[in-house]
Amino acid sequence: MKILKKCLMFASCAMFFMLPTISSANDHLPEEVKALKSAYDTFETLLDKYDHWVINQVNDQEERLKVLKFGVEPFTLAEGETKEVEIPADLMRVISAFDKFDVYGSGFNKTNLIEAVIPTKGNIGAVSSPWIADTHYQIRITTFTLDHVAELARGDEAYSGYKFILTGPVDVKGIELSSNNGASMTMDTTAWEVLGGDKEILDGIEVTVDATNRLSIEGITTFEGDKFRNHAGSASDHPDTQKTSVYYTSKNFYPGRQIYKFGPTLEIGYDASLPKLKEDPENPGYATYDVLKAHMQNGSNKIAFFDRAFGEDLEYTLCFDNWPSW
Missing domain, CATH: 2.60.120 (Jelly Rolls)
Structure with a gap:
């Protein structure tokens, strides 16, 4: 009988520890966030139990x-x-x-x-x-x-x-x-934590403020707003892009930068109906440029739209990337 009681007590304890629980380390979190965080904390166990496929995020290699x-x-x-x-x-x-x-x-x-x-x-x-x-x-x-x-x-x-x-x-x-x-597989809860709470507290720090001293960055003392109001988008591209360009311009934003990708645009082709750029067999490393006429046939219309929407004095940057495979 004593052995049976001990077995029952052990089974009860085991079942208790198997129930979904929330770590006391998360007590500072709102209940709904705490509950969601506890779900994320189970991923390691799931990887041991189920077949899966893990990839690495490109920028920071997060699994x-x-x-x-x-x-x-x-x-x-x-x-x-x-x-x-x-x-x-x-x-x-x-x-x-x-x-x-x-x-x-x-x-x-x-x-x-x-x-x-x-x-x-x-x-x-x-x-x-x-x-x-x-x-x-x-x-x-x-x-x-x-x-x-x-x-x-x-x-x-x-x-x-x-x-x-x-x-x-x-x-x-x-x-x-x-x-x-x-x-x-991780949940970032820093939005609910004390900013800098994990950092060392420094004593004896003094700050001197002189309101009469005008600061500058490399001699620039005014905010150059046009450098911060350039949206990434071609001013003379797809009709939908043109609509957004007109909208942003009316809000004092400028279509100030765009990247033209040679490989995806001309060699692979976003538009299946247009001819593909190919390497010139008689001049290795260079393209046959005969396809450009088809790609640029609406060029004059795009330039006219650009001038009409943004003015001829607009400073515009066009970058080139993703060169053809050859």
């Missing part, structure tokens, strides 16, 4: 989670046959970090749309993104709106009961959460 797979075994449904697939609670807890659900298989164009179940509402009907292919079905993350504080209040049932209902005929190979640019 980001591009794909997190459900671990659903492949299945086939006959015509009219249905199957409920419950989203694992630990994955449901972090869905807000991702862009969409991806369901892979075949037959999605030949069957009913996937339906969703929310524990507080029941079956909410068909769910999808605007794009569905026969082998790939996308569902918006915003299908489910989570209140993390309310979910944690559900205790053992937190984040459970969210489901997809699939109807045959369809073959399903897998379901996953995905993010086009990779989901960050």
Whole structure:
């Protein structure tokens, strides 16, 4: 009997520690932020449990989670046959970090749309993104709106009961959460913290202020507003860009810089109807310029628009980048 009691006590303690909890280190945060932060803190555990794909962010090499797979075994449904697939609670807890659900298989164009179940509402009907292919079905993350504080209040049932209902005929190979640019696995809470709270407090600092002394930066004593009001956009490009250029100019902003990318624009081509720039076989390293006439056929109209909208005295900078592959 004593052994049985000890086992029951151990099991109770284990279940307690398995419940979703929020670290006391986050006590300074608002409840809703604290609850969301606790969800982000589970990512390391999820990587140990589920198949995933991690990429590195280009600028700072942050590890980001591009794909997190459900671990659903492949299945086939006959015509009219249905199957409920419950989203694992630990994955449901972090869905807000991702862009969409991806369901892979075949037959999605030949069957009913996937339906969703929310524990507080029941079956909410068909769910999808605007794009569905026969082998790939996308569902918006915003299908489910989570209140993390309310979910944690559900205790053992937190984040459970969210489901997809699939109807045959369809073959399903897998379901996953995905993010086009990779989901960050850390939540920055510094907005709710004391600015500089992690820095050393310096004593004995004295500041002398002379209001009569006019400061300058390399001799400049006035604010050169035109240098800070240049928006990146071509003043003589696509009609929609022209509209924004006119709007910004009316607000004292200027279309002061633009980058012309030779490779993407001329060699690869944004416009499939225009001829592509190619290397001159008789003059390696140089292009055959015969295609430029087609690309610049509206040049006079663009120049006329530029002069009409911005004036002939506008200082404008055009940069060149992304040279052709040769």
